[in-house]
Amino acid sequence: xxxxxxxxxxxxxxxxxxxxxxxxxxxxxxxxxxxxxxxxxxxxxxxxxxxxxxxxxxxxxxxxxxxxxxxxxxxxxxxxxxxxxxxxxxxxxxxxxxxxxxxxxxxxxxxxxxxxxxxxxxxxxxxxxxxxxxxxxxxxxxxxxxxxxxxxxxxxxxxxxxxxxxxxxxxxxxxxxxxxxxxxxxxxxxxxxxxxxxxxxxxxxxxxxxxxxxxxxxxxxxxxxxxxxxxxxxxxxxxxxxxxxxxxxxxxxxxxxxxxxxxxxxxxxxxxxxxxxxxxxxxxxxxxxxxxxxxxxxxxxxxxxxxxxxxxxxxxxxxxxxxxxxxxxxxxxxxxxxxxxxxxxxxxxxxxxxxxxxxxxxxxxxxxxxxxxxxxxxxxxxxxxxxxxxxxxxxxxxxxxxxxxxxxxxxxxxxxxxxxxxxxxxxxxxxxxxxxxxxxxxxxxxxxxxxxxxxxxxxxxxxxxxxxxxxxxxxxxxxxxxxxxxxxxxxxxxxxxxxxxxxxxxxxxxx
Ligand SMILES: Cc1cc2nc3c(=O)[nH]c(=O)nc-3n(C[C@H](O)[C@H](O)[C@H](O)COP(=O)(O)OP(=O)(O)OC[C@H]3O[C@@H](n4cnc5c(N)ncnc54)[C@H](O)[C@@H]3O)c2cc1C
Numbered sequence: 272x273x274x275x276x277x278x279x280x281x282x283x284x285x286x287x288x289x290x291x292x293x294x295x296x297x298x299x300x301x302x303x304x305x306x307x308x309x310x311x312x313x314x315x316x317x318x319x320x321x322x323x324x325x326x327x328x329x330x331x332x333x334x335x336x337x338x339x340x341x342x343x344x345x346x347x348x349x350x351x352x353x354x355x356x357x358x359x360x361x362x363x364x365x366x367x368x369x370x371x372x373x374x375x376x377x378x379x380x381x382x383x384x385x386x387x388x389x390x391x392x393x394x395x396x397x398x399x400x401x402x403x404x405x406x407x408x409x410x411x412x413x414x415x416x417x418x419x420x421x422x423x424x425x426x427x428x429x430x431x432x433x434x435x436x437x438x439x440x441x442x443x444x445x446x447x448x449x450x451x452x453x454x455x456x457x458x459x460x461x462x463x464x465x466x467x468x469x470x471x472x473x474x475x476x477x478x479x480x481x482x483x484x485x486x487x488x489x490x491x492x493x494x495x496x497x498x499x500x501x502x503x504x505x506x507x508x509x510x511x512x513x514x515x516x517x518x519x520x521x522x523x524x525x526x527x528x529x530x531x532x533x534x535x536x537x538x539x540x541x542x543x544x545x546x547x548x549x550x551x552x553x554x555x556x557x558x559x560x561x562x563x564x565x566x567x568x569x570x571x572x573x574x575x576x577x578x579x580x581x582x583x584x585x586x587x588x589x590x591x592x593x594x595x596x597x598x599x600x601x602x603x604x605x606x607x608x609x610x611x612x613x614x615x616x617x618x619x620x621x622x623x624x625x626x627x628x629x630x631x632x633x634x635x636x637x638x639x640x641x642x643x644x645x646x647x648x649x650x651x652x653x654x655x656x657x658x659x660x661x662x663x664x665x666x667x668x669x670x671x672x673x674x675x676x677x678x679x680x681x682x683x684x685x686x687x688x689x690x691x692x693x694x695x696x697x698x699x700x701x702x703x704x705x706x707x708x709x710x711x712x713x714x715x716x717x718x719x720x721x722x723x724x725x726x727x728x729x730x731x732x733x734x735x736x737x738x739x740x741x742x743x744x745x746x747x748x749x750x751x752x753x754x755x756x757x758x759x760x761x762x763x764x765x766x767x768x769x770x771x772x773x774x775x776x777x778x779x780x781x782x
Contacts, residue, residue: 293556298324300782301542301561303529303576306392307763308745309567310511315770317520319778324559325512325521326542328528329353329389330371330549334502334509336477336486341395341498342373344643351497353388354551369551371526373497376715377571379677382598382664384571384719390525391508392569395498397759398620398640398655399471401436403427404754404761411631412659412754413761417731417768426764426771431470434763435505438468439475439622446482448491448618451652454611455639455699456623462698469624469638477503478618492616493641527557532564532576533584538739540564563740563782565733566723570596570746571677574722577735577743578668578675589736591727593666593675597751599718599758600635600660600684604696605642607651608704615648617641626755627695634659634755635691637699654699654706656692657718660684660752666722679714718758723747725765732769740781744769 300316302309305327313325332340342350349367353375373396377384387393404412406419444452459466478490481501488494489501515521524546531543539562546555566573574593581588619641628634635658642653662683666675693708700706709715723743725731733748735741744766746758753761773782 291553291556293558295558295560298322298559298561300324300563300565301326301540301559302565302567303542304392304566304568304572304745305390305508305512305523306387306394306567306569306745307507307759308748308766309392309565310507310515311763311766311770312565312567312744313521314511314515315767315774316778316782317515317518319774320520321778321782322520323515323522325523326527326529326544327390327523327525328371329373329525331390331508331525332373332395332498334498334504335489335500336480336502338500338502341495341500343494344496345494345645347497371547371549371551377677379664379679381681381683381714382677382679383713383715384677385715385717386569386571386719390512390523391506393759394472394506394508396496398496399473399504400621400624400638400757401431401434401470401472401760402626402636402756403764404756405628405634408628408631408634408659408754412752413750414726414731417765422764422768426767427760429767430760430763433510434472435474435510436470436472437475438470439478443475443478443482443618444622446618448482448614448616449622451613451617451641452622452639454613455652455654458699458701459623459625462701464625464695464698465627466623466625469621471621472505473620474503474505477501488616490620491618492644493619494643495620496643529568529576531583532566532580534580535560535584538562540740561740563742565742565744566747567743567745570719570722570749573743573745573747574666575675577723578666579673582668582670585738588738589728592723593668594663594722595724595727595750596664596666596677596719596721597660597662598664598679598684598716599720599751599753600656600658600687600692601716601718602656602688602692603709603715603717604654604656605651605707605709606654606696606700606704607649607707608700609650610703611650612648613650613652615646616644617652625695625699627691628755631659633687633691635687635695636755637692637695654696656696657757658687658692658755660687663721663751718753720746720749720753720758721751724750726750732772742773
């Protein structure tokens with residue numbers, strides 16, 4: 272994880288064979304991307320009787336028990352990295368063969384945004400921390416008209432149920448493998464900071480089965496940081512997408528990357544799509560046409576595709592596309608202390624966090640997470656922090672490259688980071704500890720948000736202003752911060768809310 276924070280990648284097309292077939296086809300609805308937003312759109316539309324084609328650039332990753340589908344974070348291989356690019360680790364090239372791997376780090380000016388690839392999107396490699404913002408902070412950071420009381424009653428609980436959120440049982444936390452989690456909680460309590468268990472999309476009985484020797488370790492040794500091989504993690508491919516598939520109305524096309532979006536003369540949307548093999552080599556080109564296009568490629572990729580469309584065939588797309596982008600003030604620390612024994616094998620992914628949510632201006636969260644098993648006691652574990660962030664970056668389109676590049680202000684997130692997140696992490700770490708902030712090496716976020724935000728670019732349900740049949744249902748819709756929480760719950764709850772509206776009002780009209 273810490274290594275991956277230093278990854279850099281720039282766009283580079285995969286090698287193409289000399290003869291590639293091109294086909295054309297029409298579809299009622301196309302969803303681009305299969306993370307939280309795309310999976311929820313696919314499920315709710317198919318349940319409403321609408322056939323959906325779901326395009327995903329990455330591959331499907333089957334999970335266990337006892338699988339070895341996902342790479343080992345302690346010694347990663349080509350499965351860790353997305354093939355398009357020149358990945359670097361702290362300035363040096365990473366010598367992996369090209370592969371449709373899990374992590375795609377998009378380098379901008381002053382900020383690298385880490386994004387995911389694969390059927391299930393970020394839910395494959397996220398730790399799974401699933402927090403719902405407090406009402407007061409939600410209303411400060413997001414449009415109040417989203418109606419927190421209704422979302423609190425209907426949409427957040429619906430997501431929690433779909434993802435089977437549970438906190439780690441005490442019987443597990445008492446085990447030696449969970450020593451790092453207990454040290455974190457003890458130190459936070461001693462520092463008079465709030466401490467609570469974090470809801471996770473995990474069936475914790477899998478961790479117990481590992482301890483009983485019935486399954487290979489995945490949760491209990493911290494080796495699930497690049498995907499959980501043991502099953503029991505309710506990623507959206509195993510929940511929302513599986514249910515959508517069961518309707519019989521979902522077609523899933525993995526290894527299908529959308530290169531361009533255009534508006535056709537009849538008002539429909541055209542997609543230029545490349546189908547690859549697992550090494551990223553092009554095997555087919557496709558022109559897909561639809562009246563109803565749902566962009567769910569994640570904040571960075573949805574924004575880049577829409578900016579390219581605006582520069583070419585859809586010049587009246589809103590000017591604000593590319594603005595209002597934020598990092599969620601995301602930090603990763605390595606917490607080291609030679610006096611403390613966090614364990615060689617650290618149970619995870621996450622048990623406890625400190626939610627400092629008294630005021631919308633200072634709200635921030637610090638959580639402990641396990642590190643992968645390196646085989647020696649490095650007297651270190653991980654802390655993750657994030658909070659309400661005020662600064663916003665933007666994407667700038669460059670006609671010479673045909674791509675939009677992220678521009679992040681040099682002092683972005685300074686106030687929340689140095690006045691709030693860092694002091695809290697220091698208090699928990701206590702005397703004798705060293706905190707290594709991975710952003711000191713490369714400014715990185717794992718929580719990119721915004722770029723086609725509600726209000727400026729879309730309505731609250733993701734309809735792009737003035738563009739019939741075009742929707743944004745993913746992190747791009749969230750205006751730059753998830754209100755001191757990790758983003759997935761809020762992206763998912765807003766997607767559920769949007770799909771309620773779209774199913775009620777657009778199906779049979781524009782869909
Ligand atoms: C390592 C890591 C840990 C994280 N931990 C947490 C956590 O604990 N809790 C939390 O709440 N959040 C966490 N996050 C963030 C969370 O994963 C994201 O906020 C969330 O996945 C975003 O959802 P989304 O629907 O916007 O897009 P994504 O989940 O990113 O899905 C977008 C999908 O679109 C696909 N795609 C992109 N471009 C194209 C294209 N051109 N053609 C076809 N398909 C395309 C991608 O491959 C991807 O599958 C973490 C992220 C990372 C990287």
